[in-house]
Each structure stands twice: as C-alpha cells, then as structure tokens.
Amino acid sequence: MSCLLHSLQLKALLLHSFVLFHASSFSWCLSPTNPTLSPHANLTTDFGRIIYNYPNEAFQPQSPQDISQLLKSISSSPNRNNVTVAARGVGHSTYGQAQALNGIVIGMRSLTPYIQIGEAQLVASKNSTFYVDAGGGALWIEVLKETMKHGLTPRSWTDYLYLTVGGTLSNAGISGQAYKYGPQIANVMEVDVVTGKGDIVTCSEMENSDLFYGVLGGLGQFGIITRARIVLEPAPRRVKWARVPYDDFNQFTADEEQLIKLGDVNYLEGFITFKDNSPSNVYYTLEFAIYYNDEGDAQKTLDRVLSQLNFSMSMPNITDVSYFDFLNRVKAEEESLRKKGLWEVPHPWLTLFVPRNQIGRFKDLLLRTTLEANTPIAGPIIIYPTLKDKWNQNMSAVLPQANSEENVFYAVSVLRSSPPSCTPGSPCLESFLNQNQKIIEVATAEPTTNKATATVDATARKTKTPMSHPRAEIIQKTESMRMEVRTEAGDEGGMGAKQYLPYYKDQNGWRLHFGEKWGRFEELKSRFDPLNILAPGQRIFQRKP
Ligand code: FAD
Structure with a gap:
C-alpha cells in the first residue's frame, strides 16, 4: 500500500x-x-x-x-x-x-511543536524573565535551536536532547545543571494540559496549582501536556569542558560535593569506568563545564575550580567547545553507536536517586553485583550529586528521604546496552534484568535507622486508623512489604533510594515508591483521570469500566 x-x-x-x-x-x-x-x-x-x-x-x-x-x-x-x-x-x-x-x-x-519566546514575571522573585512556550511534542533540540536564535536558552537540561518536552517533564528531566537550577520541572512557569476527562486546562503555581504540581513528574497520569512555558536565560557562547580522573571513590565524591557547594561550575556530572572491562578494576571521572562569553574570566574560574580539587591520577582533560555542541554532546555517541549497530538494541537501564550517606555502599553493591554476574556493563555509569532544595516537593517527582535534613543526594544511571542477540526472554537479557532487580531491592529498601521511615510509621500510627478502615490495610501491607525488603537487604537494611524513570510491575511497588506522596497521587488521579484511561504503560492504575 x-x-x-x-x-x-x-x-x-x-x-x-x-x-x-x-x-x-x-x-x-x-x-x-x-x-x-x-x-x-x-x-x-x-x-x-x-x-x-x-x-x-x-x-x-x-x-x-x-x-x-x-x-x-x-x-x-x-x-x-x-x-x-x-x-x-x-x-x-x-x-x-x-x-x-x-x-x-x-x-x-x-502536534505543531510551536516554539515562541515571550517575557513574563516570575512568581517567586517578581523579576521579569524571558520564557519559551514549547509544544508538548517538541524535542528539546528544537527548543534549543529556536531559543538560541534569540540569544536565549533554557537553564536545565537532559544529557540527550532528542527527547520531548512533555516526556521529560512527566519524569523530571535531569542533568549536570540540576544542582544549580533544579530539574527541568523546576523551570516550568505554566502548562496546558488535556486531562483524562478531556478538559483543556491551563495551570501554573497560581492557577489550577494541584494539576500543575501533579503533572510535573506525574508520569503522564493526570493529563497530557500540550504546551509548557519554560524559563530562559541569556545563552553563553562557549564552554570550558573538563574531565578529571580519580582512582579513589571517596576523593572523587568529596570533590564532586565540593564543586556543588562552591557553585562555580554550570554543569557537574561524574562517571565510573571499568578498566579492561573488569568491575574489580575501576576509575572515576569528574566532569564539569564552565559557560562563558569572556575567555579571560573563564580561565580564571577554571583555575580556581581546579585548585579546589584533589585528583591524583593523570592531568585533567580540558576542551573548549561551543555551547550548542556541549549541550548536544550525546548526539555524537548516538551516531557512533548507530554505525556499529548498537543503538537499536535492548537497554536494561537503571537510574536511582541515592541518599548521600549511602553512596559508598551503593557503589560497592553495584560493583559486587556486576562482579558476581561476571558481565561487565557496556555503556556509561553516571554518578553525580545534586541538591534537594532545588526541587519543588509539591510536584509528583519522588526523592529519597523526604523528611531528612540532608540536602545532597546522588543521581546514578547504569545505562547498559545489551548485545543485539539478547532479545526479550533470552538468558542474557534476563540476567541483566535480574542484576538490576537485585540492586533495586537493596537500594530502595529503607535503612533500618532511617528517620524518614520512622516518621512515616509514627504518622501512620498517630492517625489511629481503625483496623477495619481500608487505609489501615494499606499501612499493614506496606509495613509487611518493608519488612520483606529489609530482610533481603541484610543487617544494615536498605539505602532509602528511589527509582528515577521508575518501573514497577504492580501497584504495591508504586505505593512504596511514592511513600507519603501516594495518597495525594491517588486523589489527583481520581479527580483528573477517574477512569484510569491515561498512561497504562506505567502500570500504576487499572482501567475502570
Ligand atoms: P516517552 O518515552 O514517549 O514517554 C514517557 C512517559 O511520559 C510515558 O508514560 C508517556 O505516556 C508520557 N508522556 C509522553 N509525552 C507526554 C505528554 N506530552 N504529556 C504527558 N505525558 C506524556 N532523562 C533525564 O531526565 N535525563 C537525561 O539525561 C536523559 N537522557 C536520556 C538519554 C537517552 C539516550 C534516552 C533514551 C533517554 C534519556 N532520558 C533522560 C530519559 C527520558 O527523559 C525519558 O525517556 C522520557 O520519558 C522522555 O522520553 P520521550 O520524550 O520519548 O517520552
């Protein structure tokens, strides 16, 4: 035809x-x-x-x-x-x-990816800012190209730009800029949403704020984002892009944390790399970027930043690239993988937000699990700290230890590509998925001494919910699930991590994932998509007749 x-x-x-x-x-x-x-x-x-x-x-x-x-x-x-x-x-x-x-x-x-620039007042500061209105189906690369024509740019990015505005805002949208500007969802002023009932609603912090906070990080559950208004800032011309190698994990993470404390760099990420494909032989790379228009100022900042770091291996690698090429850096990786036939292959990816005080244990768990399975990870392992107070906790996205005082947590992504022969159901793909599952179970279980768990449990007890009440059943069920995962995790308990881009097979997993946010999430679902029509692939709610 x-x-x-x-x-x-x-x-x-x-x-x-x-x-x-x-x-x-x-x-x-x-x-x-x-x-x-x-x-x-x-x-x-x-x-x-x-x-x-x-x-x-x-x-x-x-x-x-x-x-x-x-x-x-x-x-x-x-x-x-x-x-x-x-x-x-x-x-x-x-x-x-x-x-x-x-x-x-x-x-x-x-949908027309209409991308239009305008100027408006920010609610928090009352300062005027430029913004871009972008269609929900627009790609971030399209947004970048259009805003740069006006000398402007969004502040917060994903590593890869061939993703849609609606797709990343339904998760959070994170990269090395998030420690400074928050995730992409924290840079949205307004959205147009078509709810599960078919209503077209414009929402912001001031107008229909429940839906605004709900859809940002809301996994597509409450409505379909057709337009988002995103904060802009002047686009820099160039970027000093540095990679600094380490052989000591504690030094590497200490330096990463030092950089986010100082706030001099515009982007910070890090990587774990296996030498000779062996998980028993690893090194770490801290990666940062300094945006600039004036070469002299940038060089001074770069020297100051490097003087704060305690790297012991070889010298840092510094390159100087255009701002556009820096943001679009993963495209070259895509093209190279496509040429080798390694782009359109299964991707058993795993991304977790790990509390700062558990990051050493997490690294050991990741390396031990990989070593036991004797299958090195083909693909990058990204690991960097970011700051909780740059997120708006009213939004649906879930962070570790909601009640803890600790502001730093780590984003860790294990971006494994399978060999093309590892098709669904094959032993090799199953083995990768089992490794992920092992890590998820231990990492997302609550630590035995976690204050956050104690607070949730105490709140649940304080409500004195009658045992016949459905909520009492949920509390009992949740507690017994927590006990099971604690047993899996051993004496120290779990790590209190949360999955990012989460995947659970059924609602029980989701209840644990959302923790104290679950009640609100369920309530918003019943208001905006009461028949559970939207985003069934997330497996959170069953369609109602
Ligand atoms: P889809 O996969 O098509 O959709 C994702 C979910 O959102 C689905 O539930 C869908 O129903 C829902 N959805 C889609 N559009 C809308 C809409 N307009 N309104 C409401 N719901 C909607 N993520 C990061 O945060 N940082 C990264 O650096 C990053 N790098 C990546 C690199 C690569 C190579 C890849 C493949 C993914 C990366 N991601 C990253 C993950 C990415 O954010 C998610 O895949 C996200 O879902 C965006 O993809 P998408 O636009 O294709 O959305």
Missing part, C-alpha cells in the same frame, strides 16, 4: 474530527516526512526494546482540541469502556511506559 493512499485515507478521516489509523501505516508514512524521527521509530517499540505492548490504534492529533475530543469520546462511550490511551513523545522510555496494550497511542510529534 502506498503512502499516497494513506494520505488520501488520512484526508477522508480528517473530515471527522480527528485522525485514527493503524500503527503500522502510521510509522511507515511518518518517517520519510519527518526527519527528526528515526527511520525505525514506530509506535510499538521503545528505546528499551524489552517490553512490547501493541496498541490497537495510533492517533495523530493536530491540536489539543483533537486530544480533548478523543478523550471525551472514550470517557462517554460505553463500548470503549476498556480503552486506554498513552501519549508517546519519541518512546525513549525503556520499560514500555509510553505503550498502551490494545489501546490508543497518541503520537505527540504530530
């Missing part, structure tokens, strides 16, 4: 209020006309290539009103009472989060 035929069918269908057609034809036709999607992108896979839940239909909206009509028609139609809907950015999730088994997948790239 030719693409022309599809487009004629498309025109006919457009006479109806929205466009529905089958997933296979969607991907076939979309790729040649839209160079920003990979030629192999389609609506049934994701970057993970581990879970394949096929939808029945794909939907290509032209406007938020199309999405609204779709959701309204599903909510009110008795013969569609089991249909679920997943917004799909570019499917860069790794565990089927943007999929909808037998449901409808919305290709968010088909």
Whole structure:
C-alpha cells in the first residue's frame, strides 16, 4: 500500500474530527516526512526494546482540541469502556511506559511543536524573565535551536536532547545543571494540559496549582501536556569542558560535593569506568563545564575550580567547545553507536536517586553485583550529586528521604546496552534484568535507622486508623512489604533510594515508591483521570469500566 493512499485515507478521516489509523501505516508514512524521527521509530517499540505492548490504534492529533475530543469520546462511550490511551513523545522510555496494550497511542510529534519566546514575571522573585512556550511534542533540540536564535536558552537540561518536552517533564528531566537550577520541572512557569476527562486546562503555581504540581513528574497520569512555558536565560557562547580522573571513590565524591557547594561550575556530572572491562578494576571521572562569553574570566574560574580539587591520577582533560555542541554532546555517541549497530538494541537501564550517606555502599553493591554476574556493563555509569532544595516537593517527582535534613543526594544511571542477540526472554537479557532487580531491592529498601521511615510509621500510627478502615490495610501491607525488603537487604537494611524513570510491575511497588506522596497521587488521579484511561504503560492504575 502506498503512502499516497494513506494520505488520501488520512484526508477522508480528517473530515471527522480527528485522525485514527493503524500503527503500522502510521510509522511507515511518518518517517520519510519527518526527519527528526528515526527511520525505525514506530509506535510499538521503545528505546528499551524489552517490553512490547501493541496498541490497537495510533492517533495523530493536530491540536489539543483533537486530544480533548478523543478523550471525551472514550470517557462517554460505553463500548470503549476498556480503552486506554498513552501519549508517546519519541518512546525513549525503556520499560514500555509510553505503550498502551490494545489501546490508543497518541503520537505527540504530530502536534505543531510551536516554539515562541515571550517575557513574563516570575512568581517567586517578581523579576521579569524571558520564557519559551514549547509544544508538548517538541524535542528539546528544537527548543534549543529556536531559543538560541534569540540569544536565549533554557537553564536545565537532559544529557540527550532528542527527547520531548512533555516526556521529560512527566519524569523530571535531569542533568549536570540540576544542582544549580533544579530539574527541568523546576523551570516550568505554566502548562496546558488535556486531562483524562478531556478538559483543556491551563495551570501554573497560581492557577489550577494541584494539576500543575501533579503533572510535573506525574508520569503522564493526570493529563497530557500540550504546551509548557519554560524559563530562559541569556545563552553563553562557549564552554570550558573538563574531565578529571580519580582512582579513589571517596576523593572523587568529596570533590564532586565540593564543586556543588562552591557553585562555580554550570554543569557537574561524574562517571565510573571499568578498566579492561573488569568491575574489580575501576576509575572515576569528574566532569564539569564552565559557560562563558569572556575567555579571560573563564580561565580564571577554571583555575580556581581546579585548585579546589584533589585528583591524583593523570592531568585533567580540558576542551573548549561551543555551547550548542556541549549541550548536544550525546548526539555524537548516538551516531557512533548507530554505525556499529548498537543503538537499536535492548537497554536494561537503571537510574536511582541515592541518599548521600549511602553512596559508598551503593557503589560497592553495584560493583559486587556486576562482579558476581561476571558481565561487565557496556555503556556509561553516571554518578553525580545534586541538591534537594532545588526541587519543588509539591510536584509528583519522588526523592529519597523526604523528611531528612540532608540536602545532597546522588543521581546514578547504569545505562547498559545489551548485545543485539539478547532479545526479550533470552538468558542474557534476563540476567541483566535480574542484576538490576537485585540492586533495586537493596537500594530502595529503607535503612533500618532511617528517620524518614520512622516518621512515616509514627504518622501512620498517630492517625489511629481503625483496623477495619481500608487505609489501615494499606499501612499493614506496606509495613509487611518493608519488612520483606529489609530482610533481603541484610543487617544494615536498605539505602532509602528511589527509582528515577521508575518501573514497577504492580501497584504495591508504586505505593512504596511514592511513600507519603501516594495518597495525594491517588486523589489527583481520581479527580483528573477517574477512569484510569491515561498512561497504562506505567502500570500504576487499572482501567475502570
Ligand atoms: P516517552 O518515552 O514517549 O514517554 C514517557 C512517559 O511520559 C510515558 O508514560 C508517556 O505516556 C508520557 N508522556 C509522553 N509525552 C507526554 C505528554 N506530552 N504529556 C504527558 N505525558 C506524556 N532523562 C533525564 O531526565 N535525563 C537525561 O539525561 C536523559 N537522557 C536520556 C538519554 C537517552 C539516550 C534516552 C533514551 C533517554 C534519556 N532520558 C533522560 C530519559 C527520558 O527523559 C525519558 O525517556 C522520557 O520519558 C522522555 O522520553 P520521550 O520524550 O520519548 O517520552
């Protein structure tokens, strides 16, 4: 069947209020006309290539009103009472989060990615700031290119820019700038959302704030983001980009923490690397960037920063690149992996937020688990500290130890690529997933001495919930699950870490993940998506008839 035929069918269908057609034809036709999607992108896979839940239909909206009509028609139609809907950015999730088994997948790239610059007042400071309005399906690279035409740039990024605005804001959006400017969700002034009921709502800290806080980090559960207003600042011209090697983990993390305390660098991350592919032989690299317009000032800052560090191995590697090339640095990795046929392979990724006081134990757990399995990790292991007070805890994103005084926590990403032969169900992929699971179980269990657990437990006890009350059952269930994971984690207990880009098989895992935020999350779901239509691939809520 030719693409022309599809487009004629498309025109006919457009006479109806929205466009529905089958997933296979969607991907076939979309790729040649839209160079920003990979030629192999389609609506049934994701970057993970581990879970394949096929939808029945794909939907290509032209406007938020199309999405609204779709959701309204599903909510009110008795013969569609089991249909679920997943917004799909570019499917860069790794565990089927943007999929909808037998449901409808919305290709968010088909929305106009309108990107417009404006100026407004910030609520907190009352200062005026430039902002960009970007469509939910716009890629961050598109936002960067457009804002740079005006000499402006967003402040907070992801490492890779070929992700959608709506997709990263549904998680958090983190990179080495987050310690200074917070995650991407902390840099949003306003969003337009189509709720699960089909209502189109504009929300901000001042207007419909429950929905605003809910959707930011809300895993697509309450509504589909069709526009986000993002804070901008003047774009620097160039970047001094430094990599500093260490052989001692404690020194490496001490220096990372020193840099975020000083706040002189605009970006800070770090890596664990295996020498000779052996987890028993590792070194660490601290990576930082200084943005600049004036070479002399940048050199002074660089010298000052280096003088604060206690590296003992070889000399730091410093390069000088354009701001655009620095932000777009992962694209080169993608191209190199594509050439080797190692991009479109299974990606059993693992990302955790680990409390500062557990980061040494976590590193040991990661290396021990990898050593025991005798399979070195192919892909980067990223590890850097960031600051809790740069996050807005009203938002849905979950951080470790919500009640602790400690402001620093670590983001750790184990970005493993499988050999192409490790297909779903194969022993090698299962082994990687089991290693991840082992790490998750120990890391996310509460430490035996964790004050946060004690506080949650004490609050639960104080409510004196009658034992017949459903909440009492939840508390009992949660406590017995905690006991189980503590046993797994050994005498020291767990680490109180939280998964980022989380994946749980059922709701019990999610309850533990959200902890004291669970009640609010559930309440927002019942208000904005009462039939549980949205984002079924997250496996948090079951569709209600
Ligand atoms: P999808 O995978 O398509 O969707 C993710 C979830 O959000 C799904 O549940 C979906 O239903 C929902 N969703 C999608 N669009 C919308 C919308 N408009 N409104 C509401 N819900 C929506 N993350 C970081 O934070 N930092 C990084 O540095 C980083 N680097 C990455 C590098 C690579 C190579 C890859 C593959 C991923 C990386 N990620 C990173 C993870 C990325 O943030 C997530 O995959 C995220 O989901 C964005 O991908 P996406 O836009 O394709 O969203």
